[in-house]
């Protein structure tokens with residue numbers, strides 16, 4: 001029996017670890033296209049950008065040897081042949097499997113119409129972070145395009161380095177599509193208070209510069225001088241390996257509430273996976289804690305120890321911006337009705353309600369108040 005995991009990120013690593021923890025003793029191969037040992041991504045937009053940490057590797061090589069997890073790093077899987085239960089790798093080799101886990105994550109969206117200039121960055125990988133960190137240490141003026149979590153965290157990190165930052169967001173506020181505009185406005189205030197120029201309701205038209213970027217031209221015609229540009233406009237699931245495999249892909253790898261796809265022996269986990277959720281229907285979640293929650297449900301099912309019904313954990317995610325930790329418990333939606341229950345001008349607490357049910361609690365610098373609401377999530381208000 002051989003279980004092969006495609007993608008050596010958080011989902012791939014956690015799946016391998018849980019398989020061993022649950023007593024799986026057979027062959028276990030983790031294939032990753034990056035040359036690095038599995039590493040943690042959240043610090044990339046926080047400590048790594050600020051220059052406080054370089055290495056975010058989870059486990060060293062000895063760990064993998066001791067746990068008999070065979071690593072195939074620096075080589076991409078290019079095709080999944082589900083008929084012959086075989087993978088084709090970029091180095092021309094093949095790899096047979098009995099069970100296959102897809103954990104290929106996301107790749108950052110780019111704007112194809114923008115010219116390819118030095119000083120323009122996206123942030124997903126360790127290599128992205130190292131390159132951004134190098135440029136950031138010499139930058140004076142940065143434009144961050146997109147005020148999602150990564151954009152907001154990068155803006156905060158650059159301010160920490162003393163860089164002059166403009167945050168450009170086409171929606172009405174930062175984080176509007178995730179947390180709604182009431183809470184988004186409070187996040188905007190946090191950035192303004194830290195000296196960030198927040199430009200909302202406007203997009204990017206083009207970039208100027210010869211080799212290196214010098215200016216960002218906004219859709220309203222404004223030209224912003226910049227020696228560093230970070231594009232943080234979201235990410236898309238990495239699913240090409242499944243082309244012609246028979247596995248259904250629809251904004252991610254479609255899977256049931258255990259991670260099982262519609263092709264026997266193929267599973268999907270992490271940011272790339274669009275799992276069926278008992279309460280929310282099919283959804284793809286791009287947060288760290290979700291990976292562990294999914295692995296704990298998927299691995300017993302993969303080993304044939306299926307529980308009677310999946311018991312989804314209360315979702316959790318966080319984002320660190322300046323000295324403030326924004327935390328969300330539950331599943332906030334931008335169109336929930338939002339009540340700001342505390343606001344001291346910097347820290348805040350908000351309740352999200354839909355159809356009379358508390359869907360989520362979001363706090364900034366309010367860890368205790370958020371966590372003590374755990375049992376109330378999903379209950380009538």
Ligand SMILES: Cc1cc2nc3c(=O)[nH]c(=O)nc-3n(C[C@H](O)[C@H](O)[C@H](O)COP(=O)(O)OP(=O)(O)OC[C@H]3O[C@@H](n4cnc5c(N)ncnc54)[C@H](O)[C@@H]3O)c2cc1C
Pocket residue numbers: 006007008009010011012031032033034040041042043044045075076077078103104105106123124125150238241269270271272285286287288289291316317318319320
């Ligand atoms: C900068 C940044 C900051 C973040 N901060 C937070 C945070 O504060 N809070 C939070 O909750 N979440 C945060 N996240 C999200 C969290 O890191 C992700 O949810 C988590 O990494 C998902 O793990 P994954 O294994 O699904 O994907 P990934 O970690 O992306 O791993 C997928 C791996 O598969 C590899 N791969 C892709 N295709 C192939 C192929 N064909 N063959 C072989 N390998 C392949 C990729 O290169 C990658 O190494 C952050 C993410 C980023 C990028």
